[in-house]
Amino acid sequence: MRQVAEPPAGSTAPxxxxxxxxxxxxxxxxxxxxxxxxxVVNGEPGVTPDTERRVREAITALGFRRNDSARILRKGRTASVGLVLxxxxDPFxxxxxxxxxxxxxxxxxxxxxxxxxxxPEREQELVLAxxxxxxxxxxIIPAGDDHRYLEPELAAGVATVFVDRPAALIEADAVLSDSFGGARDGVAHLIAHGHRRIGFLGDRPRIHTAAERLRGYRAAMAGAGLPVDPSWVSLGPTDPARVRAAALAMLDGDPPVTALFAGNNRVTVTVVRVLAGRPRPVALVGFDDFELADLLSPAVTVVAQDAARLGGTAARTLFRRLETAGAATGPGTPAPEPRRVVLPTRLIVRGSGEIPPPAGA
Amino acid sequence: MRQVAEPPAGSTAPxxxxxxxxxxxxxxxxxxxxxxxxxVVNGEPGVTPDTERRVREAITALGFRRNDSARILRKGRTASVGLVLxxxxDPFxxxxxxxxxxxxxxxxxxxxxxxxxxxPEREQELVLAxxxxxxxxxxIIPAGDDHRYLEPELAAGVATVFVDRPAALIEADAVLSDSFGGARDGVAHLIAHGHRRIGFLGDRPRIHTAAERLRGYRAAMAGAGLPVDPSWVSLGPTDPARVRAAALAMLDGDPPVTALFAGNNRVTVTVVRVLAGRPRPVALVGFDDFELADLLSPAVTVVAQDAARLGGTAARTLFRRLETAGAATGPGTPAPEPRRVVLPTRLIVRGSGEIPPPAGA
DNA sequence: CTGAAAGCGCTTACAG
DNA sequence: CTGAAAGCGCTTACAG
Structure with missing residues (x-):
């Protein structure tokens, strides 16, 4: 039996x-x-059972629920965390x-x-809101490349952790995947399988992970003493049309690439579609794992990062900061240094990355 | 040049x-x-340029940002929407x-x-928070099957729209996909391709969409005059182990099913894995589209629902309610009737649903 | 064009 | 065990 607040009878006020x-x-x-x-509402002690019962009856009868806006204003803590991605x-x-x-x-x-x-503007608007x-x-998974707008907020004590990409032009905690190392290992894997002409398809170069993965590609090529033709590198928006055109240009180059490295899961999916439409098999390694990668033919070899671990580590770092800040109320407590955590990636071998170059190449 | 608030010099208070x-x-x-x-902060008129400049300087120097908790308390509107899923x-x-x-x-x-x-308990906790x-x-995408706990909130004017599944035991707006019709059409498609023994693998029967899709399956079978053996129906959690076992039981039944209908994308993905490990092709239609369904072999025929449209329609319904409520402050304005919107599904034919039964069946 | 007072709905600090 | 007063940081309603 649940009672609901009646509108005040005969009330003239709207x-x-x-x-x-x-x-x-x-x-x-x-x-x-x-x-x-x-x-009673907060379960604090010091109320007789009879008083408590009367209060609870009134709460039910009126349909009362505590207004946390007021509580938050008074207590100063909102018990909420902002996540900007x-x-x-995006399944990632x-x-x-x-x-x-x-x-x-x-x-x-x-x-x-x-x-x-x-x-970047929308990021800033959202963060400041x-x-x-x-x-x-x-x-924050940042879109922008200048986070100085956050300086007053950081100074005021808003705990902030960047994920997937670091903050730019300010010091802040960051939890990242090893984009450089992962891409380098993925490309080295293709090289180990005999490829010498390998294309790199990535996101916009402004994005930190895209730049790092390109650097990993170049490092692997250089490490094997292989040249990189400028036509083998294409960075830009990850919309299918752009990626498709870029992939086809490399596949139909003279000479064509014999393998592709895809810079993230959006790119990989489009490349898989492009390759499915072509007769000759081309090797492929993608950055990021994705569902059903193992069921495609060929199954797709990837450099996997652990998105859940990325998020969990970031959140734990955040709350550690909050607890430290809560304890360090005495004057002279030094602000803890920003920490950068880099999580390892993992090469998952499934087939597409082990396709050898064609005999003639 | 951006200035940041200095800690009050010589402050002894923590x-x-x-x-x-x-x-x-x-x-x-x-x-x-x-x-x-x-x-100045709210861009209201009636401030001389000089005064405004002085205020803005103070704002920058102190690193001031309006505290919306206070504003919200005073204005009564939080400008925020809760989404419980x-x-x-889940990619859906x-x-x-x-x-x-x-x-x-x-x-x-x-x-x-x-x-x-x-x-359900966690849903209630979250909703009430x-x-x-x-x-x-x-x-709200509800998990529970009793939403009477929301009555005082609805009476107080919290606009609420249920999505994907309707509210239970209360009247509330709902935006749903046509689970019954979609499943019926998907199963009828299998029947049209010659199947007579079709298995249904679904989510827990407590979940409204699972029950509706099962109802659609039964309607299609009955419509074609086909019996349904109890062993062809399995509802339960969608974890891979349970779904795998259920699928194998049907595929190895005596006689075996020649086709499967999967009740949602989690189930479909597991069934695809099961079928990939078996020599004989089995027809499959899944409820929900999913990325790369077209690149599997065979490509997966699905009953697609439009998740974005579901969310967008729900949100627009919500804000329409809010505007109505905002306008209807006069006494005697009748509360608008709860609306139920059912969005159509779409059968996408790709191959797996058109596999005929084996010659002997 | 400008500002002092009251109040949003709670919690805090205190007194009985 | 109980409650009156003050205050969190804004906006509202009003007066100058």
Missing amino acids: RRYGNRPTMKDVAARAGVGLKTVSR EDLA YGPLSRAVEEVARAHGALLINGSSAED LCARRVDGLV | RRYGNRPTMKDVAARAGVGLKTVSR EDLA YGPLSRAVEEVARAHGALLINGSSAED LCARRVDGLV
């Missing part, structure tokens, strides 16, 4: 939308003081978001989530 | 974490009244979340996001 009963209303109905209601719809960010959420939940915090759509909401901390 | 300057501090530094600062990491919810976010953003609202992990935060509205 019922404002969202006009909910307050602790004051509950106190009046239960015939107690405001503080007693607060004690590139695109909620699903497990990452989930991992951040689980850690936040374990600390009693809610997650406020937003996409930058890879637009979250700061205005006084989130306790921020987990 | 610097509280998150101790930020307020409008009062800005007003004092600029030598103006509090209201003038408020005007099953699992942030990525585009859905993104669509909700875009609509919220267009209305100037932030998104507070959480996973129920398919646990969002209500305590006074979100303007809720988009």
Whole structure:
């Protein structure tokens, strides 16, 4: 049996939308003081069972629920964490978001989530909106390459951890995958299988991971004493049309590449489609694992990064910062140094990366 | 040149974490009244350029940013929407979340996001936490089968739209896919290709979509005058081990099924793996499209639903409710009736659903 | 054009 | 065990 608040009978004042009963209303109905209601609502001791029962009855009858906006204002902590990523719809960010959420939940915090759509201005707008909401901390997958706008916020104590890509022009914690090492190992794998002309298809060079993976590609080629023809490198937006055109140009080059390294999962998926339409097998290694990669033919060899671990590590770093900050209230406590964590990648051999170059090449 | 707040020199009081300057501090530094600062911060008219400049200087010097917690408390609207879904990491919810976010953003609202992990208690906990935060509205993909806990909140005017699955035991807006019709059409497609023994692998029967899809399966079979052997139907958790075992039992039955209908994308992916390990081709139609379904061999025929449209429609319904509620402040305005929107599904023919039964069957 | 006072709904610090 | 007063940082309603 659940009772619901009645609209005040005969009230002439327009019922404002969202006009909910307050602790004051509950106190009046239960015939107690405001503080007693607060004690019951928050499970604080020092209320007789009989008083508590009266308060609870009033709460149910009025449909009261504590307004956390007021509580937050008074307490100064919002128990919420902001997560800014590139695109909620990108499968790479699903497990990452989930991992951040689980850690936040374990600390009693809610997650406020937003996409930058890879637009630096939108990133800034979103981050500052979250700061205005006084989130306790921020987990940011940055789109921009200048984060000085965050300086006043960091100075004010907003804990911030960058994930997947580091902050630019400011010092901040970062949790990254080893893009350089992963790409280098992936390309070296292709070289070990006999390839000498290898194409690199990546995201926009402004993006840190794209630049690092390109650097890894160049390092592997240089390490094997192989030249890199400029036509074998293409960086840009990851929309299918652009990637398809770039891949075809390399595959139909003179001489053509015999293998491709794809800089992230969006690129890999498009390359798989391109290769499926061509008769001659071409070797492929992709950065990022993706669902069903093992069931394609050939199955796709990838450099896997652990998105969930990336998110979980970032969130744990964030809450460690928050706890440190909470403890370090005494003057003269030095601000802890920004930490950079680099997680290893893992080469998963499945078939596409072990295709040898054609006999004539 | 950007200035940052200095810690108060020689302050003996412990610097509280998150101790930020307020409008009062800005007003004092600029030598103006509090209201003038408020005007500048909110871009309200009626401030001379010179006064405005002085205020802006103080803002920059102190690193001031408006505290939206206070603003929210006073204004009564939080400009935020809660989104409760099953699992942030499930690829089905990525585009859905993104669509909700875009609509919220267009209305100037932030998104507070959480996973129920398919646990009714966790759903309730999350939803009520969002209500305590006074979100303007809720988009819920429900895990539970009793939403009466929401009654006081709905009575208080929290706009709520259920997505993918309807609310249980309360009246509320819902935006759904046509699970019944989609499954019926998918199964009818298999029947049209000659199958008579078709297995159905679905999610837990408590979940509305799972029950509806099963109903669609039964309707298609009955419509073709085909019996359904109890051993051809398996509902339960979608973890790979359970689904694999259930699929194998049907494939190795006596007589075996010649085709499978998979109740959602998690099930389909596991069934694809099971079938990949078997010599004899078996027909398959899955509910939900998924990335790379077209590149598998055989490519997977699916009943597609539009997750982004589901989310977008739900969010637009939500904001329409909010605007109606905002306008209908006069007494006697009737509460608008809950609406149920059912979006059509689309059969995408790719190959796996057109495999005929073996000659002997 | 400008600002002092009141109040949003809680919690804190204190007194009885 | 209980409650009145002050205050969190803004906006609102009003007066000058």
